[in-house]
Amino acid sequence: MDAEKFSGGYCPVARGLARVGDAWSMLILRDASYGLARFDQFRVSLGIAPNILTRRLKALTDDGLLEKRRYSERPPRDEYVLTAAGRDFLPILYAIGAWGARHHGGGPLTRATDAETGRVIDPVVIDRNSGAPIGSRPLRLTVPGREDELLVE
Amino acid sequence: MDAEKFSGGYCPVARGLARVGDAWSMLILRDASYGLARFDQFRVSLGIAPNILTRRLKALTDDGLLEKRRYSERPPRDEYVLTAAGRDFLPILYAIGAWGARHHGGGPLTRATDAETGRVIDPVVIDRNSGAPIGSRPLRLTVPGREDELLVE
DNA sequence: CAAGTCACTTGCATTTTGATAGTTATGAGA
DNA sequence: TCTCATAACTATCAAAATGCAAGTGACTTG
Numbered sequence: 001m002d003a004e005k006f007s008g009g010y011c012p013v014a015r016g017l018a019r020v021g022d023a024w025s026m027l028i029l030r031d032a033s034y035g036l037a038r039f040d041q042f043r044v045s046l047g048i049a050p051n052i053l054t055r056r057l058k059a060l061t062d063d064g065l066l067e068k069r070r071y072s073e074r075p076p077r078d079e080y081v082l083t084a085a086g087r088d089f090l091p092i093l094y095a096i097g098a099w100g101a102r103h104h105g106g107g108p109l110t111r112a113t114d115a116e117t118g119r120v121i122d123p124v125v126i127d128r129n130s131g132a133p134i135g136s137r138p139l140r141l142t143v144p145g146r147e148d149e150l151l152v153e
Numbered sequence: 154m155d156a157e158k159f160s161g162g163y164c165p166v167a168r169g170l171a172r173v174g175d176a177w178s179m180l181i182l183r184d185a186s187y188g189l190a191r192f193d194q195f196r197v198s199l200g201i202a203p204n205i206l207t208r209r210l211k212a213l214t215d216d217g218l219l220e221k222r223r224y225s226e227r228p229p230r231d232e233y234v235l236t237a238a239g240r241d242f243l244p245i246l247y248a249i250g251a252w253g254a255r256h257h258g259g260g261p262l263t264r265a266t267d268a269e270t271g272r273v274i275d276p277v278v279i280d281r282n283s284g285a286p287i288g289s290r291p292l293r294l295t296v297p298g299r300e301d302e303l304l305v306e
Numbered sequence: 307c308a309a310g311t312c313a314c315t316t317g318c319a320t321t322t323t324g325a326t327a328g329t330t331a332t333g334a335g336a
Numbered sequence: 337t338c339t340c341a342t343a344a345c346t347a348t349c350a351a352a353a354t355g356c357a358a359g360t361g362a363c364t365t366g
Contacts, residue, residue: 001176001323005200010263013183013246016253021176023154030166034294034305039313047158049355050314064256075363077312085256091278091287092252093166095245100169103217103238108297110163114283115291115304122281125244127274130267134244134276138268141187144261151268152186154354192344202324207345228332230343 010144019063024048024056026093029065029082033090037079065089094123163297172216177201177209179246182218182235186243190232218242247276 007018020026024046031045043053057080060066065086071079082090094112101109112121125134141150160171173179177199184198196206210233213219218239224232235243247265254262265274278287294303 003176006176006180007257008260010261011183012250012253012258012262014180014253015257015262016249017176017179019253019257020249021179023156023159023170023174026170026174027159027167030164034303040311043313049357051316051356052354054314055353072312072363075312075361077363087288088255089252092245092248094287095248095278096169096173097165099242099245100165100167100172102241104160104168104172105165107161108163109165109168110297111295112292112305113295114280115293117283118293119282121287121292123278123287124281125248125276125278127267128277129272129275130270134247134274135240139265139274140268140271142264142266144263150187152188152265193342196344202326203345204325204347205323208323225343228330228343 020060020065020089022056024052025060025065026096028053028056028060029086029089030093032066032080032082032086033093037081039078039080042080060086091123094121095125098123173213173218173242175209177205178213178218179249181206181209181213182239182242183246185219185233185235185239186246190234192231192233195233213239244276247274248278251276 003018003021006014009015020029027046028042031042036042036045039050039053039057042048042057043050046053048056057066057068061068061080064083066080067083068078068080071077097112113119114121126132127134127137130137139152141152143150156171156174159167162168173182180199181195184195189195189198192203192206192210195201195210196203199206201209210219210221214221214233217236219233220236221231221233224230250265266272267274279285280287280290283290292305294305296303
């Protein structure tokens with residue numbers, strides 16, 4: 001969809017989606033958060049064609065979500081590990097997972113629990129400043145270069 | 154990428170992505186949250202080809218994120234409005250926007266403020282039970298049908 | 307030194323996407 | 337009545353992305 005067109009615009013959502021707005025990329029990040037790092041681990045886990053995986057890993061690396069690291073000189077072997085920006089994206093995946101479980105959650109599902117308390121994790125997006133869940137209070141959008149503001153939600 | 158393959162698996166993230174794991178769909182939802190509802194509004198706002206828009210709107214409608222509603226019988230005219238499941242996805246878009254702003258935020262950006270307090274919205278994903286941001290505490294994953302558990306983060 | 311592993315690359319067919327033009331149904335104005 | 341305009345599409349076709357299968361390079365292991 002020609003992400004270039006959106007990657008420099010005013011909308012931060014479009015900017016984010018320009019880097020990770022594709023299902024393979026997000027599933028690779030999910031697997032990376034599970035500790036997978038090598039080409040063949042991703043390939044087997046996802047059942048993705050190797051040429052496609054190569055392209056996605058390169059895109060994620062170029063966009064700063066993964067870092068390619070040589071873990072063996074002889075034979076030359078690389079692994080892909082999450083960068084700070086990549087790790088910062090993981091909570092969004094959990095939020096997507098929670099949404100998926102709420103609305104398309106028939107049958108058994110993988111569940112995340114707090115390793116210490118053992119309680120099931122229930123991800124919610126809140127506003128750090130007010131502490132209120134996004135969507136529970138009306139928002140105002142300010143578009144750069146425009147006087148008028150847009151009221152949503 | 155054949156979303157069918159993932160849409161019934163154990164992973165709730167994959168299930169979610171099977172419905173909305175594509176950039177156009179999420180941008181349509183974003184526009185819908187801004188109040189856009191008609192075919193031509195989406196088309197102009199996104200610069201998307203009409204055949205692609207038709208397909209995406211149909212997919213989002215079939216997956217229960219949008220509802221097609223006739224707002225005029227003569228001439229026949231339909232609009233697409235967010236369902237409860239669609240609205241429930243919006244906080245994730247805000248989280249993606251916040252991530253985009255943090256990591257690819259050069260230049261002016263659209264900003265959301267609390268309509269009452271006027272403060273800038275800063276979306277974070279937390280665990281409803283512990284109140285802690287996802288990623289700040291170690292998690293345990295439980296895969297159905299397997300005894301062993303996976304420790305992440 | 308043959309077989310296996312890992313991380314790819316290449317070639318080609320299939321699928322999806324996108325640009326553009328056309329269609330349907332209708333109302334509004336000359 | 338005959339255009340013109342609008343909204344919401346559909347149809348056609350080229351271009352791009354995806355996916356499958358096979359192959360390659362640089363080793364290690366038996």
